[in-house]
Amino acid sequence: MDFGLTDEQEMLRATAREFVAEVCPAERAKEWDEESAVPPGLFKGMAELGWFSLPFAEEDGGDGGGPVELILIAEELGRASFDVAMCYVGVLIPGITVFDWGTAAQRAFIREQVMTGRQRLAVALSEPDSGSDAAALRTSAQDRGDHFLVNGQKMWCTGAGLPDTTIATYVRTGPREPKHEGISLLLIDPRADGVEIRRTPTLARHILGTNEVFLADVVVPRENLVGPQDKGWSVMLSNLELEKVIITGGYLGAAQATLDEMLAFAKTRHAFGRPVGTFQALAHAMADLQVEIDSARLLAYRAAWLLAQGKPCGREGSMAKLKGSETYVAAARLGMQVCAGHGFSTESVMSFRYRESIVATISGGTSQIQRNGIARSMGLRTY
Numbered sequence: 001m002d003f004g005l006t007d008e009q010e011m012l013r014a015t016a017r018e019f020v021a022e023v024c025p026a027e028r029a030k031e032w033d034e035e036s037a038v039p040p041g042l043f044k045g046m047a048e049l050g051w052f053s054l055p056f057a058e059e060d061g062g063d064g065g066g067p068v069e070l071i072l073i074a075e076e077l078g079r080a081s082f083d084v085a086m087c088y089v090g091v092l093i094p095g096i097t098v099f100d101w102g103t104a105a106q107r108a109f110i111r112e113q114v115m116t117g118r119q120r121l122a123v124a125l126s127e128p129d130s131g132s133d134a135a136a137l138r139t140s141a142q143d144r145g146d147h148f149l150v151n152g153q154k155m156w157c158t159g160a161g162l163p164d165t166t167i168a169t170y171v172r173t174g175p176r177e178p179k180h181e182g183i184s185l186l187l188i189d190p191r192a193d194g195v196e197i198r199r200t201p202t203l204a205r206h207i208l209g210t211n212e213v214f215l216a217d218v219v220v221p222r223e224n225l226v227g228p229q230d231k232g233w234s235v236m237l238s239n240l241e242l243e244k245v246i247i248t249g250g251y252l253g254a255a256q257a258t259l260d261e262m263l264a265f266a267k268t269r270h271a272f273g274r275p276v277g278t279f280q281a282l283a284h285a286m287a288d289l290q291v292e293i294d295s296a297r298l299l300a301y302r303a304a305w306l307l308a309q310g311k312p313c314g315r316e317g318s319m320a321k322l323k324g325s326e327t328y329v330a331a332a333r334l335g336m337q338v339c340a341g342h343g344f345s346t347e348s349v350m351s352f353r354y355r356e357s358i359v360a361t362i363s364g365g366t367s368q369i370q371r372n373g374i375a376r377s378m379g380l381r382t383y
Ligand SMILES: Cc1cc2nc3c(=O)[nH]c(=O)nc-3n(C[C@H](O)[C@H](O)[C@H](O)COP(=O)(O)OP(=O)(O)OC[C@H]3O[C@@H](n4cnc5c(N)ncnc54)[C@H](O)[C@@H]3O)c2cc1C
Pocket: 122, 123, 124, 125, 126, 130, 131, 132, 133, 155, 156, 157, 158, 159, 205, 210, 359, 362, 363, 364, 365, 366, 367, 368, 369, 372, 382, 383
């Protein structure tokens, strides 16, 4: 058993930590969240570091990294904010899915546009009436031979409103029953006629932004179909399996940074003539939190390692996502208690952590859905 990282992975982590300090420290991430703006130089800087080609195989034009490298970067970016981590993994992972399932032309698009950082991808799966029950999606794509005619509405599409973004859209090309059949993945250009994107006002996650996507008689060329027609559910699952593990890096980084921030406060803030961190009530709570974060990290690294070995990790990925997201929420909650009035001020980074953390157990599959998956792997049928 080896819990260590390679020299290259250690170097990657150090580079990512420096990058966050220079380009998007947490105090600035808070401001960009308030301004609903992407940190200037963020995408460009990540492209220059070669991060967008990192997870692809060398023979495919990539740098031969994999899930472990992705999660390490996500963790460091997450120290700025989870949203900042999503500016990397959220827009890149659908590109990996398209590359894995795509045609030669689609692979060329990923190589030339996504690996170079010129283009990003957003995922449009959820709809007004289908979130956890994703396979109940209704957006229809009529097969018209050389094209599909798409009509429907998508919700919560993260990053769809940014320039240079293609929307990986899950649509219904077959009957609604059985619901997992008849789903397909189409690449949709947000500038196409009939596409309208509206930003959804939210409590946080304003950097990439979440959007409604309205699709009215949108003509999508057949060559934009990714993977087999009507078998898009399998494509979606492969995206989700990778996504839930890697985004957990973002939760871990954010949770650890939240703990580091409350520790710094607890060591310098005095009450009754001593630092508040020396009160056992707070010291033990923070010690417990570090145990939780380390447990979450071990679960996440195990899942990333399994993925890197090409082994199934549905159950382990759900455990990692569940624990990582719940730990970020717990960290922010404790941070507010430790920093007390100072945390409650909206000028504090802690208030930003609190605002941002609360959706961790919802987006990317809720905690209940992760528990369902784990329970199913234990032979329990859940509803
Ligand atoms: C910030 C943010 C970003 C997002 N980004 C994207 C994106 O980029 N692309 C995209 O397609 N979607 C995105 N989503 C949507 C996200 O995946 C859904 O919000 C999530 O899957 C939950 O769906 P829902 O909100 O419709 O809740 P619902 O599915 O309506 O669930 C409501 C409640 O019921 C519970 N529940 C539902 N079914 C079960 C069950 N079987 N067992 C137990 N409990 C259950 C849920 O856990 C929840 O507590 C995003 C959401 C948010 C908030």
